[in-house]
Amino acid sequence: xxxxxxxxxxxxxxxxxxxxxxxxxxxxxxxxxxxxxxxxxxxxxxxxxxxxxxxxxxxxxxxxxxxxxxxxxxxxxxxxxxxxxxxxxxxxxxxxxxxxxxxxxxxxxxxxxxxxxxxxxxxxxxxxxxxxxxxxxxxxxxxxxxxxxxxxxxxxxxxxxxxx
Numbered sequence: 001x002x003x004x005x006x007x008x009x010x011x012x013x014x015x016x017x018x019x020x021x022x023x024x025x026x027x028x029x030x031x032x033x034x035x036x037x038x039x040x041x042x043x044x045x046x047x048x049x050x051x052x053x054x055x056x057x058x059x060x061x062x063x064x065x066x067x068x069x070x071x072x073x074x075x076x077x078x079x080x081x082x083x084x085x086x087x088x089x090x091x092x093x094x095x096x097x098x099x100x101x102x103x104x105x106x107x108x109x110x111x112x113x114x115x116x117x118x119x120x121x122x123x124x125x126x127x128x129x130x131x132x133x134x135x136x137x138x139x140x141x142x143x144x145x146x147x148x149x150x151x152x153x154x155x156x157x158x159x160x161x162x163x164x
Contacts, residue, residue, distance in 0.1 A: 001058070002056050002057070002058045002063070002094075002095075002096055002099060003056070003057045003058070004054055004055070004056055004057075004099055004100060004103045005054065005055060005057060006052070006053070006054060006055075007044070007053040007054060007055045007065060007067075009041070009044070011055050011062050011065070012037060012040050012041050012044055013037050013040075014055075014061070014062035015040055015044070015055065015062065015065050015086075016034075016035055016036070016037050016039075016040035017088075018062070018063075018064065018065060018086045018087070018088045019035055019040065019086055020034040020035060021086075021088065021089050022086050023035065025089070026124075027121040027123065027124065027146075027148050027149070027153055028086065028121070028124060028127070030146045030148060030153075032148060046070075047067065047069065050111060051067065051068050051069055051070060051081065051111075052067065052068050052104055052107035052108065052111065053065065053066075053067040053104075054066050054067070054100060054103055054104050054107065056087070056096045056099060056100050058091070058096075062088075063087065063088045063091040063096060064085070064086060064087035064088060064091065064096045064097065064100055065084075065085075065086055065100070066083065066084060066085045066086075066097075066100040066101055066103070066104040067083070067084045067104065068081040068082070068083055068084075068104055068105075068107070068108045068111075068113065068116065069081060069082050069084060070082075071117055079112070079113050079114035079115065080113070080114065080115045080116075080117065081108055081113050081115070081116055081117070082116070082117050082118065082119070083101065083104065083105070083108075083116050083117070083118045083131075085097055085100055085101050085104075085127070087100075097127075097130055098130065101130060101131075101134060102134055105134060105160070108162070109162050113162065114161065114162055115159060115160070115161050115162070116136075116159070116160045116162075117157065117158065117159055118131050118136060118157075118158040118159075118160075119142075119155050119156070119157055119158075120155065120156050120158060121146075121153050121154065121155055121156075122141065122153070122154040122155065122156055123153070128156060128158070131158050131160075132158075134160065135160045136158040136159060136160045137158065137159060137160075138156050138157070138158055139157050139158065139159045140156075140157045141154055141155070141156050141157070142154065142155045142156075142157060
């Protein structure tokens with residue numbers, strides 16, 4: 001059974017492993033080089049108490065994670081965050097993302113954020129459908145903004161506004 005919980009420092013290495021699988025094998029991130037554990041730790045510390053980071057744990061192992069991160073350093077964007085969601089290879093398609101994403105969105109609502117943005121490559125139909133099911137809408141498509149695996153990629157910009 002999968003447990004969704006707040007991420008802790010002890011989870012950083014597993015989170016980096018999961019992220020690096022995506023870096024090396026998918027277009028879910030436009031990073032092209034693996035992230036070190038130290039860099040993942042720095043990223044984690046930047047989130048502090050304001051920006052939630054959750055993990056999915058099964059059988060004592062972290063099998064996925066989700067976060068809400070600062071969208072921009074500019075002050076007018078303080079109520080806007082960007083969502084991230086990664087599930088370990090071999091655990092995808094088992095409902096882990098469907099459990100993680102709503103949980104982190106709930107934490108964002110509790111934190112008082114107004115808008116959540118997600119940038120998703122157009123070929124990632126499963127992620128787009130998951131976000132749509134949770135109230136996100138495509139607000140634009142950025143054409144050929146990234147190149148990965150020798151291919152120019154379009155990115156859908158999706159948005160969810162919390163209803164108060």
